[in-house]
Amino acid sequence: MVAVSAPVTRRLPSRSYLTGAVLLAWIALWVLLNGRDTLPLGGAQLTPLHTRFGEGADVIDANRDSNPVFLYFVNYIRLFIDATVTFVQALISQPSFGRPVPLVGWLGVTGVATAIAYLYGNRKVAVLTAAGFVSFGLLGLWEESMDTLALTLTAVALSLAVGIPLGVWAGLSDRFNRVVTPVLDFMQTMPTFVYLAPLTLFFLIGPASATVATMIYAIPPAIRLTAHGIRQTPPATLEAAEALGVTGGQSLRKVRLPLAKQTIVVGINQTIMAALSMATIAALIDAPGLGKTVLKALQTLDVGTAFNAGLAIVIMAIVLDRVTSAASRRVEIAHRTGRSGRRRLRRMETAATAVAAVVLVYLSYTYVWAAEFPAGADLGSYVRRGADAASGWVQETLVAYTNGLKNAITYALLNPFEALLAGSPWWLVAVVAVALALLLAGVRASITAAVGCVLLVALGLWHDSMVTLATTLVATLLVMVLGVVLGVWMGRSDRVDRVLRPVLDAGQTMPAFVYLVPILGLFGATRFTAIIAAVVFAAPVSVKLVAEGIRGVPHTAVEAATAGGASTWQLISKVQLPMARAGITLAASQGLIYVLSMVVVGGLVGAGALGYDVVAGFSQYQLRGKGLAAGLAIVVLGIVLDRIMRAAAARAGGSSATR
Amino acid sequence: MTVPTVEREERPAPATDDDRPAVLDVRGLWKVFGQRAERVVGTPLATLDRAELKRATGCVAAVRDVSFSVRRGEVFVVMGLSGSGKSTLVRCLNRLIEPTAGQVLLDGEDVLGYAGKRLRELRRHRFGMVFQHFGLLPHRRVLDNVAFGLEIRGVKKADRLARAQEVLELVGLAGFEGSYPDQLSGGMQQRVGLARALAVDPEVLFFDEPFSALDPLIRREMQNEVIRLHHEVGKTMIFITHDLSEALKLGDRILIMRDGALVQMGTPDEVVGAPADDYVRDFVSDVPRSDVLTLRWIMRDATPDDPLDGPELGPDTVIRDAVRTVLSARRPVKVVRDGRLLGVVTTAEVLEVIAGAGGQS
Numbered sequence A: 001m002v003a004v005s006a007p008v009t010r011r012l013p014s015r016s017y018l019t020g021a022v023l024l025a026w027i028a029l030w031v032l033l034n035g036r037d038t039l040p041l042g043g044a045q046l047t048p049l050h051t052r053f054g055e056g057a058d059v060i061d062a063n064r065d066s067n068p069v070f071l072y073f074v075n076y077i078r079l080f081i082d083a084t085v086t087f088v089q090a091l092i093s094q095p096s097f098g099r100p101v102p103l104v105g106w107l108g109v110t111g112v113a114t115a116i117a118y119l120y121g122n123r124k125v126a127v128l129t130a131a132g133f134v135s136f137g138l139l140g141l142w143e144e145s146m147d148t149l150a151l152t153l154t155a156v157a158l159s160l161a162v163g164i165p166l167g168v169w170a171g172l173s174d175r176f177n178r179v180v181t182p183v184l185d186f187m188q189t190m191p192t193f194v195y196l197a198p199l200t201l202f203f204l205i206g207p208a209s210a211t212v213a214t215m216i217y218a219i220p221p222a223i224r225l226t227a228h229g230i231r232q233t234p235p236a237t238l239e240a241a242e243a244l245g246v247t248g249g250q251s252l253r254k255v256r257l258p259l260a261k262q263t264i265v266v267g268i269n270q271t272i273m274a275a276l277s278m279a280t281i282a283a284l285i286d287a288p289g290l291g292k293t294v295l296k297a298l299q300t301l302d303v304g305t306a307f308n309a310g311l312a313i314v315i316m317a318i319v320l321d322r323v324t325s326a327a328s329r330r331v332e333i334a335h336r337t338g339r340s341g342r343r344r345l346r347r348m349e350t351a352a353t354a355v356a357a358v359v360l361v362y363l364s365y366t367y368v369w370a371a372e373f374p375a376g377a378d379l380g381s382y383v384r385r386g387a388d389a390a391s392g393w394v395q396e397t398l399v400a401y402t403n404g405l406k407n408a409i410t411y412a413l414l415n416p417f418e419a420l421l422a423g424s425p426w427w428l429v430a431v432v433a434v435a436l437a438l439l440l441a442g443v444r445a446s447i448t449a450a451v452g453c454v455l456l457v458a459l460g461l462w463h464d465s466m467v468t469l470a471t472t473l474v475a476t477l478l479v480m481v482l483g484v485v486l487g488v489w490m491g492r493s494d495r496v497d498r499v500l501r502p503v504l505d506a507g508q509t510m511p512a513f514v515y516l517v518p519i520l521g522l523f524g525a526t527r528f529t530a531i532i533a534a535v536v537f538a539a540p541v542s543v544k545l546v547a548e549g550i551r552g553v554p555h556t557a558v559e560a561a562t563a564g565g566a567s568t569w570q571l572i573s574k575v576q577l578p579m580a581r582a583g584i585t586l587a588a589s590q591g592l593i594y595v596l597s598m599v600v601v602g603g604l605v606g607a608g609a610l611g612y613d614v615v616a617g618f619s620q621y622q623l624r625g626k627g628l629a630a631g632l633a634i635v636v637l638g639i640v641l642d643r644i645m646r647a648a649a650a651r652a653g654g655s656s657a658t659r
Numbered sequence B: 001m002t003v004p005t006v007e008r009e010e011r012p013a014p015a016t017d018d019d020r021p022a023v024l025d026v027r028g029l030w031k032v033f034g035q036r037a038e039r040v041v042g043t044p045l046a047t048l049d050r051a052e053l054k055r056a057t058g059c060v061a062a063v064r065d066v067s068f069s070v071r072r073g074e075v076f077v078v079m080g081l082s083g084s085g086k087s088t089l090v091r092c093l094n095r096l097i098e099p100t101a102g103q104v105l106l107d108g109e110d111v112l113g114y115a116g117k118r119l120r121e122l123r124r125h126r127f128g129m130v131f132q133h134f135g136l137l138p139h140r141r142v143l144d145n146v147a148f149g150l151e152i153r154g155v156k157k158a159d160r161l162a163r164a165q166e167v168l169e170l171v172g173l174a175g176f177e178g179s180y181p182d183q184l185s186g187g188m189q190q191r192v193g194l195a196r197a198l199a200v201d202p203e204v205l206f207f208d209e210p211f212s213a214l215d216p217l218i219r220r221e222m223q224n225e226v227i228r229l230h231h232e233v234g235k236t237m238i239f240i241t242h243d244l245s246e247a248l249k250l251g252d253r254i255l256i257m258r259d260g261a262l263v264q265m266g267t268p269d270e271v272v273g274a275p276a277d278d279y280v281r282d283f284v285s286d287v288p289r290s291d292v293l294t295l296r297w298i299m300r301d302a303t304p305d306d307p308l309d310g311p312e313l314g315p316d317t318v319i320r321d322a323v324r325t326v327l328s329a330r331r332p333v334k335v336v337r338d339g340r341l342l343g344v345v346t347t348a349e350v351l352e353v354i355a356g357a358g359g360q361s
Ligand SMILES: Nc1ncnc2c1ncn2[C@@H]1O[C@H](COP(=O)(O)OP(=O)(O)O)[C@@H](O)[C@H]1O
Pocket: B033, B034, B060, B061, B062, B080, B081, B082, B083, B084, B085, B086, B087, B088, B089
């Protein structure tokens, strides 16, 4: 790179000139070639490859009960998981054992949950838990909520059973860590949406697929944070233990694990939140629970019902998050309740709480009033009607504003982007993509871009991919505008940070699905809805990363510039933003991944293109192969974008470090 | 021996007592960090100095051919600037770092051959170590921290806690059993580290700059504590420091390292009185020589004109302690050992040392 371009000092400007030149050339050629070789494919049209994918799926279906891999491996996993989920459902959500109600009724579940919250967290989260669980009943969604909870808890239990040992291994072994890290990266960059369809091929539609999909999404944080916790044991402590002659097992049990406990609990928190998020999305493959209610309502554009169920999901997310966060804080102080007197008190308290929970469980097992949530107090219908009314009112009253915003963004950004990407000949876009990747991210990224373009064409979904890409890029642009504005503000002011951070934290704990609901209420079903949902979903992470980058700028640099008489604006534009470049690029790459996964979910509410292809593949048998191909196309898009962004981020970080 | 006040006098083992058996015998020890480090030792590469070796091979010779032996009950100090290889050296002794070459004989047996269980037994029963950054377990109470070494040895709970309590009292931490490490000051945390090492009753105690992270006042207090403990439990100690005054205060003998190699080894007064080279001379240039050197270093042979009716002092009397006697005697002071006259000291010699103190050429 250095050899072909101008001397070192002029490298940066010359690179940005070249980038500009590439873009200009693209636009000029687009004017000439607009509409040629764009490879469009109608909604119901299939390519031979799609047909072949469909046939492949049929083959798997046909051999499920004869192929040894299925017979002796996959099917057992499926049966085991199905049985586990069904068992948990029999406990808390579905009529079972010849009873008209589950084994444990609402009072019992609420009691046990509250007791757990009290014992592992504190009084405050216990109250929150009780209120939260009661509200599921009040919203008229007890059974759905328990189904979601059953699925989430099963997936979490299995994820932890697999993830924590793997995390310990990755924490102890550098080699295993090197192997597992890229796998986890891949699992986390893949938009959640796309592995649902392939999974149903192996595990059929139902709880097993839903659980495995949830595990794929929820395991990475458990592994990562466990490994991180194990790794960050202070070397001095380890050395001291070793000098005393500990065995490997003792060092793990008595030193590393206790010291990593808090980090591991944070990992458990993230695993639970991810599992809840995915358990709702798994409604697409017929997972029972709240997600299904939301999905059905989204498909019929029934904002009220979607909002009601969305509210229950949000409440569940808040309860689970608060309880596990409190538990992780508790770990910190748990051992401090040392002295024997306090210890005895604590033991009595534990016993009393447990007894109370058992009594409630017994009551809910025996009496109908404690088993079935009383139907009288139906808050749900009020919420539904209220949300409907509010959405109707908003759409009518704010129509001028919402339409204004919608049109501004659609005409100023979305349409031009889409025209350029989807209207240019495919080979032109490919050449531009390779050239830009080369300029911004280096040779390897440009090879990835080239391979990606070829794959998209081969998958027969070039046009749809470009439409999705346009939506993704527009949403990412908006995310970055928001990210930089809010991030700089947050990074520069502690007060803003204090106000904004909890909001962003809350935003990040929400399952992706629920974002669609209020935005659907505001803007109706369009491409634009998907974009806004994606922006709302992705902004928190980007804002935080930018803020971190700004905070990371050395104090001395800021001080020197201030002493030199720089204005606030100069300080931001000439010192803080350039020095935070690596953080900002990282924010863009993370934001992009989040956006992509949400834009695809937006296929449910009219975003069309790849997202629609995937959804259609779920519901229509003959489009199955195309749905699989669309899933692959999304993965290809994700990987290519992620690689380019990462390489560009590394380059930005590197060049800012050498300056 | 008229004014027996300073700490140095309290040391139980005078440096002259040379016939005690060696506990630890280190021979030709090498530690080279880097890839294919073993190709360095025993080849012409080994003659290169540290910087040259680094340039030629990319390896760092942290310890270069060091040999010494430590006698039972001795406080053996290893001193050198930061980066001179002290920590590496001491970690090679209990194999926290694997030496590249050489021998470490404990009571005549080479421990470098030990592996697995034997090595663990060695660390559990015979060696103890105190670290610069304490290395305490933050999730355990002080008492459980002290008992940790016994716990991993499999000692029953009641027994190990009783022993830990005993040791805590020994290091002056009675009453803090139930505290957590982060509730204690740095000095107190290091007492816990010391207690943890002592609890297993090891034969040899290693200290790796245990007081470097502490305030000067606390440091002095802890040094006195070590002297007291050495007095009470009489353990063999190998003490790493970069602080010369600490080395002089604690050490029966001092080993000075530079760039991984041994530069000089000797008693404190040998190091101060006869520095082996400019490196050591620089090191000791700020030491008030009268505080370290003994009469042996300044006495001259008696001439026939010297009146020999003056007071008598031993050759190991520190000059500072002899000043008053010499100045008030008005005649040469006789340096006598076992009734034999070794030489005389007059006002002239004493004044020369004191005047030259700190600023010798
Ligand atoms: N694990 C290691 N890998 C490579 N070099 C090391 C390692 N540990 C120490 N060194 C090098 O060995 C030399 C001696 O280090 P050390 O024993 O820590 O010195 P001291 O304790 O005297 O300050 C230093 O130059 C250091 O950089």
